[in-house]
Amino acid sequence: MLSTLRAMWQADGAFPSGSFAFSYGLEGAIALREGMQQAEFAQLMHAIIRHRWATFDRIALVRAFRAGADVATIAGIDREVEASTLFSALRRGSRRNGASFLATHARLGNESAVSLRDAVRRGECLGHIAVMQGAVWSTVGLDEELVQLTSGYAAVSGLITAAIRLGAIGVLQGQTILRDCLPLIQQFVVQPVAIDVEMESFLPFLDVASARHEQADLRLFAN
C-alpha cells in the first residue's frame, strides 16, 4: 500500500519537479491549430501517449529503472535520449525538468538523486527527465509497473494542466480527456518492455509545432 501512496506522491502536480513547465510542444500545437476542438485535442493527447510517451519516454524510464545505481549505464541511456530528441526545445526542456527533479529529490535526502546530480554537474550524465525519473524512482519503493503508471499519469496530467493554462480547454473538458487517457496508459503498461527494445518516436506535427514555437517571440511554457 505504501508503494501506491508513494506513486501518488510522485505523480501529484504539487510535487515540485518542474514538470509544470513542460508541454511536449503543446503550446506550439495549440498556436498552429487555433480554435482546436475538444475532440481534436483529445486525439492529440492520445497521439502523444502512443507515439512519444509509450515508445520513447517509457522505454528510457524502464531502462533507467532497471539500471538502478549503475551511473555508467544511466549515462548511456541519457546520451541516447539526447541523440534521439531531435528538436532543441524538447531536449532543453527535458534536461531542465530532469535537473529540477533531481534537485528536489536531492534536497529531500535521496542519495541516488545526489549522485546523479553530481554526475550531471561533471558532464557524465545529461539529466533527461525520463531517465532521471527511472533511476530515482527505483530507490523510493516503486516497482516497474508503478513507475510506468506514475510517469504516464504525470505526463498526461501535466499536458492537461498546460492546455488549461493556455486557455485551450476548460477544466472539466481537461478532466474528461484525462479520464479517457487512463485506459490507454494502462494498455501500454501491461505490455512488458523487452530488454532489447529501442526508443522511437514519430510525431511530426508536434516536432513542427515545437520548432515554430521556439522561434516565436512570446511563449508561456519551456517547450
Next chain:
Amino acid sequence: MQSLPLSSSAFDTGRTAEAHVVAERAGGRTILRRQHVGYPLHVTRGFYLDAARPDVLTLYIQSASGGLYAGDRLTLDVDVGTEAALHLTTQAATVVHHGRGGRSMQQLRIRVGPRAFCAISSDPYVLFPGANLALDATAVVGEDAVLLLVDGLAVHDPRCSGHGFAEYVTQQRVMRPDGRLLLLDRGRLAGGQLRNGALGTMAAAASALLVAPRDKLPGILSLTQAADECGCLAGVSEAPNQAGLVVRMLAPDGGVLTRGIEAVFQVAARAALGVEAARRRK
C-alpha cells in the same frame, strides 16, 4: 486434406538487390569511380548541372520495376570521397505496393569523407493501401563534411478503397568516423493512425537531416520560409550534439511535399556549396 500450392503459384517473396556507388574527386570534379547496381535499381549517367560549381556530380536513381513490392530488400551503399560533391536524387516518387503481410525494406549506408558534400534527397515514398515500408539509413560523416539526407512519405489510395497503408518505419542514424553517435531518428506509424494527430491534419511528411559544420549551415528562418513558401508547414531546429539542423515538413499531399524537399535542398546546397544550385529537372 489441403494440397500445397505449386511452387510456380507461390507468392513472390520479394527481391534482394544491392547497389554500390563510389564518388571521388579527380581532375577538378567529382566522378563516379565505381558503381554496381542490381535490378530493379538503376542509376543514370552523371550530370554536371551547376555551372558555378562544375565539380558537383548529380545522379538520379530509379526503380526499373515500378516501385517497391512486397518483400523487396534493397540496399544502397554510397561512398563520397575526400572533397567530392555528390547529389543523389530520384526522378519521381517511389510507389510502395501492398505488403501482402510482408514488408519492403530499403537500407541506405552512407560514408561522407573529409570536406565532402553529399545530398541524398529522394522524392517521397507513396504508400498505397497495405504498403509496409521500412527505411533504415546509417551515415558516417566526417567532422568537416556535409550531409543532407531527406526522406518522406505520402499516402495514395488510387482505387479509393478506404484502406490505409499497413506501416511505415524509419530509422536514420548519423555517426562520426570514430563511432560517436550524433543523432538518431527512429519512428513508426501505422496507416490507421495517420489522421490521429501524428501528422495533424496533413497527409504527407518528410524529415531532413543536415549535418554540417556551423559555417556551412543555412539560417533556421531561411529553411523554414523556403519550405513554407511551397505550401508545407515546416519546423527547423538545431540538431543534437551540434550536428547541424533537423527539419520536419508536413504537407497536404505528395506534390507539395516534393516541392518542399526541393526547396530544402536548394537552401542547404546554397549554404554548403556557396552557390545557387541549378534546378534538378524531373
